[in-house]
Amino acid sequence: MTVSSSFEVVADGYSFTECPRYHDGRVWFVDMHLNRVISVRPDGSDTRTIEVASAPGGIGWLPDGRLLVVLMQDRKILRLDDDELVVHADLSDSVASTLNDLAVDTTGRCYVGETGFDPHAYLSDPEDIDNVCRGRFTPPATSRLFLVDMDGEYREVASGLAFSNGIVVDETRKYLFVAESFGARLTRFRLAPDGSLTERKELFVDFAPDGIGMDIWGYIWVSDVFGHAAVRIDAEGREIERVRSSQLVLACATGGARGDQLYLCASPALDSTECLRLRESRIEAMSIASPTRVAK
Numbered sequence: 001m002t003v004s005s006s007f008e009v010v011a012d013g014y015s016f017t018e019c020p021r022y023h024d025g026r027v028w029f030v031d032m033h034l035n036r037v038i039s040v041r042p043d044g045s046d047t048r049t050i051e052v053a054s055a056p057g058g059i060g061w062l063p064d065g066r067l068l069v070v071l072m073q074d075r076k077i078l079r080l081d082d083d084e085l086v087v088h089a090d091l092s093d094s095v096a097s098t099l100n101d102l103a104v105d106t107t108g109r110c111y112v113g114e115t116g117f118d119p120h121a122y123l124s125d126p127e128d129i130d131n132v133c134r135g136r137f138t139p140p141a142t143s144r145l146f147l148v149d150m151d152g153e154y155r156e157v158a159s160g161l162a163f164s165n166g167i168v169v170d171e172t173r174k175y176l177f178v179a180e181s182f183g184a185r186l187t188r189f190r191l192a193p194d195g196s197l198t199e200r201k202e203l204f205v206d207f208a209p210d211g212i213g214m215d216i217w218g219y220i221w222v223s224d225v226f227g228h229a230a231v232r233i234d235a236e237g238r239e240i241e242r243v244r245s246s247q248l249v250l251a252c253a254t255g256g257a258r259g260d261q262l263y264l265c266a267s268p269a270l271d272s273t274e275c276l277r278l279r280e281s282r283i284e285a286m287s288i289a290s291p292t293r294v295a296k
Helices: 126-134 272-278
Strands: 002-004 008-014 017-023 026-031 036-040 048-051 056-061 067-071 076-081 084-090 099-104 110-114 143-148 154-161 164-170 175-180 185-191 197-204 209-214 220-224 229-233 239-244 248-255 261-267 281-287
Touching: 008 026, 008 036, 017 056, 017 209, 017 261, 017 281, 026 056, 026 281, 036 056, 067 099, 076 099, 099 164, 110 164, 143 164, 154 175, 154 185, 154 197, 164 220, 175 209, 185 209, 220 248, 220 261, 229 248
Parallel strands: 002 239, 017 248, 056 099, 164 209, 209 248
Antiparallel strands: 008 281, 017 026, 026 036, 036 048, 056 067, 067 076, 076 084, 099 110, 110 143, 143 154, 164 175, 175 185, 185 197, 209 220, 220 229, 229 239, 248 261, 261 281
16 A cells, blocks of 8 residues: 655755664654764654764664664774763774664673675666666675674674664564565565574565654554655565655654554655755654555
8 A cells, every 4th residue: 555645854964874773752763964863752852962073874772771882994882871972882892884773672782783795886877776676686695684682792693694784673573684685585584582684585676775763553554765655564574554745765663552553764865965955854753554464
């Protein structure tokens, strides 16, 4: 089912919004090109900003409420301790490319992905983009996932991914989902008690997935960047519905007081120079409801 949706703009005037989260009554996101972590109330008021040294990626929270933020090029995860950013984990000795998104489980362990290669080398013209979205070429499967413990120690838990992007942890069904942007698929893993990932299963889609989030009904929302849409799928990869934006959809998350809000990171462009010139990237929101199809 496709819905042409009218979104409310929660926050705008940014260069490149990414990695949205709903936490403690606030909508959080990063501006990758301005090196900021930002949060607002759901009505867009009370903007708060944390400056970081370089491009931020995924964000999350430890069980005690401390913020974690990925520094992509630095290949580190920072932790906010008493208003001071300190190094939580340094993966620079193991990661040659850049870090990307992360997800934190209820024990405080976090999963972080590396990109594995420079994506711009495969996006030089529209035909390249179409091939990526349709899964019509074999990308470098050089991306990995790492599990980071509370003490900052880390280990590799998955490899052979085609540009790992958004990650969500399903604590109820003990799954981890990761978007493989250059593989036109999500990959689902079973979570072992020690945090290891097993029972790998590929869930193919007909687009290049970017950021992902999970709603209160257990469905996955997946951003379809070039389709200007967010797509709801079930745990087996079946598409349930699709909602459209007027801009490129970079990432999505759900939240709100009742858990019935969908938040999108939207942008009119991808080129960093153009994004910084326009400053038209934003956070959009709309209400969602339980789908008629029951998740399995």
